[in-house]
Amino acid sequence: MKGLLPLILLGGLMMLVVGALYYQPVTAQASPSATQPLQAEVEPTVAIAATWAGGGNNSTIDLGSLPADNMERSWPGGSSGEEVHTYSNVYIDLYVRASGDLQNGSNSIPLDNLKYADYDASVSKTAFDTVYALVKKDWGIPSQSGSLTVPVDLYLTVPFATLPGLYTTTIYHAAVQANATAPTTP
């Protein structure tokens, strides 16, 4: 055993020398963070919706079966009637028009018999026209994720002797960004 002692000491010494050579102090060094700038430009956006009876019947306004009695009927605007909503991130002007007379083949009900009112802007009762009529100017921007809503009252008179059938027309609500038609610099 005594003969092996120098060998053991030599081995230990060599291990110490090798260990010293490979010794690397362990230190906590902060690595540089991988930051990426992320940007997204939100564009001006106009978003509008027109709903009838809360949107339960999609967008079709079904005024039902009516007698041809030459008497005006009304459908008040609101959650159970007609509404227009804005989800836009810019101020908008809102216009309304119709495509023409209410048609059923060659029979028709004059467009003058179909009227609108209110828009939360005290718009008086007015007959629909085929050209744009301004109903709400500078309609504001809703809170984020929200919307603004206005009611639309509708009125219709079915003249005497109007033949039975399905009468249809299309009413359009048109939006344009407020003050969007002039150049920013002259």
Place this chain on the structure above:
Amino acid sequence: MNLVVSPTRFEIKNTTHFQGKVTVGNFGNETINVEVDKKRILKDRLHLLLVDGGAADWIKVKEAKFTLNPGERKDVHFEVVVPSNYNYRDAVGALVVRATPKATPRAAGGTQVVLKQGTEIIVPVVIGLPGPIRESLKLENFKAPFIIISPLSGEFKYTLHNVGNCYQNFTGVITLKGWFTTTRINSTGGVYPGDKYTDVIAWKPGPWDVGLYSANVNIEYGKYGPHEPLKATSQVIVIPGWLLILIIIILVSRLLKGKKMPIKIKIEKE
């Protein structure tokens, strides 16, 4: 009927050629038909008018009709070529993004009324200033017949020339004022910009219409502002047919009365 469009306007500066895109989306729960139309904007303090021609002709839309399912969006590419000699004071076009429901209403019996509703978003394409709304009709001529012999009818004609830049509806009234009676004849119509429209109105005098009549035409027009009515005057002579016949009968009878019949005397010799 839900429609979203972005961006909301385009401004073209210092270039004659512009390529752009507008993103159209359907954030509702029904499938919609979308049409992207191109128009020219005319404007005054209260009205926005979308018409053809001018700046509308400078815009080309690549895909103008398509369908969007709920939650779907689409980029619509367009191109604008501005002519070198354009009028800065009438140089605003527009992309009109129109959405209508794909579903078709069905009848359920009786007199049923169903309104389809659409939404439109107007995206101005601004090159200069919007054109003014110019409503202008000219009465180019008014012709009345020289003589009307009742019960035949006579034709009155007037020609209107639309020298403005927007469609005009008009209401014309011809007032025929005679010695004993006054008659009014109404007519309505419409004229497109640059067009001429000739209205022909027939009038059949009544049995008691007789003599010299002044025919005054008064035409009212103007949707966006007040305009002086157009006026013209002419004259027409009305001769009742029964009066002519009466005169002829009287003349013939007088002629017959005044004509001396020769008396033939036959003398016979015995």
